[in-house]
Amino acid sequence: MHVDGKPFRTIWPHPGDPSIVQIIDQRQLPHAFVIQDLKTWQDGATAIRDMAVRGAPLIGATAAWSMVLAAQASEDRAHLAQAAEGLLATRPTAVNLRWAIERMQAEEPAEYRALAEDICDEDVAISRRIAEHGLPLIEALADEKKGDPVHILTHCNAGWLATVDWGTATAPIYLAHERGIPVHVWVDETRPRNQGAHLTAWELGQEGIAHTVIVDNAGGHLMQHGQVDLCITGTDRTTRSGAVANKIGTYLKALAAKDNGVPFYVALPSTTIDWDLDDGFAIPIEQRDPEEVTHVQGKHDGATVQVQITPDGSPAGNYAFDVTPARLISGLITEHGVCPASEAGLRGLFPGGARG
Amino acid sequence: MHVDGKPFRTIWPHPGDPSIVQIIDQRQLPHAFVIQDLKTWQDGATAIRDMAVRGAPLIGATAAWSMVLAAQASEDRAHLAQAAEGLLATRPTAVNLRWAIERMQAEEPAEYRALAEDICDEDVAISRRIAEHGLPLIEALADEKKGDPVHILTHCNAGWLATVDWGTATAPIYLAHERGIPVHVWVDETRPRNQGAHLTAWELGQEGIAHTVIVDNAGGHLMQHGQVDLCITGTDRTTRSGAVANKIGTYLKALAAKDNGVPFYVALPSTTIDWDLDDGFAIPIEQRDPEEVTHVQGKHDGATVQVQITPDGSPAGNYAFDVTPARLISGLITEHGVCPASEAGLRGLFPGGARG
Numbered sequence: 024m025h026v027d028g029k030p031f032r033t034i035w036p037h038p039g040d041p042s043i044v045q046i047i048d049q050r051q052l053p054h055a056f057v058i059q060d061l062k063t064w065q066d067g068a069t070a071i072r073d074m075a076v077r078g079a080p081l082i083g084a085t086a087a088w089s090m091v092l093a094a095q096a097s098e099d100r101a102h103l104a105q106a107a108e109g110l111l112a113t114r115p116t117a118v119n120l121r122w123a124i125e126r127m128q129a130e131e132p133a134e135y136r137a138l139a140e141d142i143c144d145e146d147v148a149i150s151r152r153i154a155e156h157g158l159p160l161i162e163a164l165a166d167e168k169k170g171d172p173v174h175i176l177t178h179c180n181a182g183w184l185a186t187v188d189w190g191t192a193t194a195p196i197y198l199a200h201e202r203g204i205p206v207h208v209w210v211d212e213t214r215p216r217n218q219g220a221h222l223t224a225w226e227l228g229q230e231g232i233a234h235t236v237i238v239d240n241a242g243g244h245l246m247q248h249g250q251v252d253l254c255i256t257g258t259d260r261t262t263r264s265g266a267v268a269n270k271i272g273t274y275l276k277a278l279a280a281k282d283n284g285v286p287f288y289v290a291l292p293s294t295t296i297d298w299d300l301d302d303g304f305a306i307p308i309e310q311r312d313p314e315e316v317t318h319v320q321g322k323h324d325g326a327t328v329q330v331q332i333t334p335d336g337s338p339a340g341n342y343a344f345d346v347t348p349a350r351l352i353s354g355l356i357t358e359h360g361v362c363p364a365s366e367a368g369l370r371g372l373f374p375g376g377a378r379g
Numbered sequence: 380m381h382v383d384g385k386p387f388r389t390i391w392p393h394p395g396d397p398s399i400v401q402i403i404d405q406r407q408l409p410h411a412f413v414i415q416d417l418k419t420w421q422d423g424a425t426a427i428r429d430m431a432v433r434g435a436p437l438i439g440a441t442a443a444w445s446m447v448l449a450a451q452a453s454e455d456r457a458h459l460a461q462a463a464e465g466l467l468a469t470r471p472t473a474v475n476l477r478w479a480i481e482r483m484q485a486e487e488p489a490e491y492r493a494l495a496e497d498i499c500d501e502d503v504a505i506s507r508r509i510a511e512h513g514l515p516l517i518e519a520l521a522d523e524k525k526g527d528p529v530h531i532l533t534h535c536n537a538g539w540l541a542t543v544d545w546g547t548a549t550a551p552i553y554l555a556h557e558r559g560i561p562v563h564v565w566v567d568e569t570r571p572r573n574q575g576a577h578l579t580a581w582e583l584g585q586e587g588i589a590h591t592v593i594v595d596n597a598g599g600h601l602m603q604h605g606q607v608d609l610c611i612t613g614t615d616r617t618t619r620s621g622a623v624a625n626k627i628g629t630y631l632k633a634l635a636a637k638d639n640g641v642p643f644y645v646a647l648p649s650t651t652i653d654w655d656l657d658d659g660f661a662i663p664i665e666q667r668d669p670e671e672v673t674h675v676q677g678k679h680d681g682a683t684v685q686v687q688i689t690p691d692g693s694p695a696g697n698y699a700f701d702v703t704p705a706r707l708i709s710g711l712i713t714e715h716g717v718c719p720a721s722e723a724g725l726r727g728l729f730p731g732g733a734r735g
Contacts, residue, residue, distance in 0.1 A: 053690035210693075212672070214570060214594040217688050220673075224693040236695040238570040238672055239596050240628025244664070244701035247630070272596025274603070278634040308600070316568070316594055317576075319675045321686025330677025330686050332573050334409035337566075337580040339592040345600035 078185020157195025181257025265364030266303030434541020439475030513551025537613025621720030622659030
């Protein structure tokens with residue numbers, strides 16, 4: 024996708040120095056576009072843990088590149104195992120992290136760079152196929168609406184910034200826009216970290232897609248009043264029975280969609296499927312620093328600063344994800360097609376299970 | 380309730396100059412406790428419109444005192460009618476505004492002051508009766524929990540700051556705490572204006588009640604995991620069939636409560652009941668300045684400032700309330716007792732209808 028009209032991915036080898044990997048420091052968006060250099064695997068781990076990069080597919084890609092950086096320093100197996108372990112400890116919910124690291128570790132260190140490049144290219148191809156499989160859902164609604172825009176609600180950022188390019192939830196939206204279908208996106212701001220307000224609004228704006236930022240509280244009201252035609256979110260981990268762990272608050276939107284007959288789809292690369300898990304409530308839910316709740320980041324006098332919104336001394340809780348049961352999900356949009364949110368549905372598209 | 384250990388109401392005549400009415404400028408909480416003087420009815424209208432005061436009962440009380448200020452300037456009927464109209468235009472959703480103004484207008488201007496004092500005293504008495512009627516709900520849960528705290532989730536601020544004293548949703552909580560029942564409150568921050576993080580957390584902290592601030596997205600997750608025993612919210616307008624218009628996002632919490640078998644109660648003075656309305660969707664829903672969504676207020680370097688969270692150029696929508704259908708509400712806690720959220724329930728407690 025584009026930044027100020029120029030095409031970008033979210034992670035790439037430094038064009039002048041292949042020993043360096045570059046990322047967009049997403050914590051500084053939307054008010055500053057800053058490219059950050061990763062020189063060691065620890066830089067990669069820090070970028071994941073501190074959320075300079077986030078989103079399940081991009082976490083996987085960054086972990087893969089971090090293993091390249093580790094092998095660059097030393098191909099010693101103990102060193103590589105330590106890097107793998109350090110990277111795995113950064114974020115407990117995203118399954119792509121483990122997937123990418125295990126895939127790297129199955130190769131010889133000399134092959135790491137080529138594999139990291141493959142993982143990134145594959146991710147782009149997967150997003151593109153998600154776009155193509157999701158597009159007919161939007162086209163059908165566009166036909167019904169006879170020229171009026173299709174209103175799509177999304178939560179958090181499952182955009183190109185969460186992947187290597189194109190995104191998951193946003194991929195069908197970008198393709199619909201490219202095909203001239205009028206779309207308008209309701210962007211949940213997505214507290215506590217405001218990935219919707221900071222990232223989704225920014226990337227949609229950069230692509231010229233009509234959108235409106237709303238508070239996370241507003242989606243139910245909009246659905247009650249027929250102002251949402253379709254919900255699409257991403258997922259950080261999908262169980263084989265079709266439950267999804269996604270950004271906290273996704274479950275509330277799925278409940279509202281069900282209550283109002285609004286289709287609720289989840290877009291995902293099959294790398295987010297955890298075939299070992301049946302029950303979504305077994306997914307470990309990361310608890311993060313309460314300061315993400317008590318403080319909000321934004322622009323003040325031209326600089327990006329944090330403001331404290333709670334009284335001194337009031338504790339805060341910060342649960343990063345929730346689980347949306349399969350019964351609330353209209354369908355899963357994957358790189359192999361759209362299926363019901365069920366084990367039968369997923370097995371139908373991925374008969375081989377893992378990495379079908 | 381108390382501020383730094385000293386008892387306060389939310390509105391009172393200036394102790395040294397009865398021509399002035401004083402309020403707490405709630406926009407500056409929790410980081411500064413500022414008392415504001417109202418000298419004219421226009422000061423009162425501005426305080427309501429700009430939300431220096433808010434909460435249905437306190438809006439009613441402020442409107443009553445603003446009529447006192449209007450009559451102080453001139454008892455001319457046309458002038459008083461103009462003040463009434465100006466006050467009515469400030470906030471469209473709260474029904475108490477109209478109720479208080481009509482009650483004032485039915486009296487002679489010479490009686491306004493006494494009536495405003497009565498309205499405030501009555502409001503405190505009503506909150507106290509809501510506390511007494513709601514208390515058994517908490518006591519029953521405390522018995523079940525055998526000494527573990529009762530976890531109560533609330534949305535927005537239906538605390539003493541929303542009324543003249545005690546609050547509506549918080550009234551039973553304050554009384555339970557006074558009686559030594561262990562309670563813990565999950566405080567929804569309540570975007571966009573963060574009345575939970577700014578006001579509810581502050582007033583609970585001042586009373587020494589255990590609480591945790593959470594983002595509005597978190598309540599569903601907590602309910603899925605059995606961490607919420609009871610929800611209590613307020614309401615700005617209640618239809619005769621028991622639907623409530625309350626702060627945006629209330630509907631989402633009610634859906635989650637229903638889905639997880641968590642009791643969901645709404646506490647209300649009967650002044651919020653609109654006996655003319657059956658269908659909640661006929662309630663006018665105020666749309667406010669998008670800047671409340673794009674900007675967040677908090678403390679930075681010791682001062683209260685606004686930060687912009689959205690990219691330049693991204694539009695925002697700001698819907699202030701949503702409607703929770705009666706089917707999602709376990710019961711209504713009123714000054715006359717607890718009843719089912721239905722016309723039969725309300726008529727049972729208020730056989731005379733309006734102001735039973």
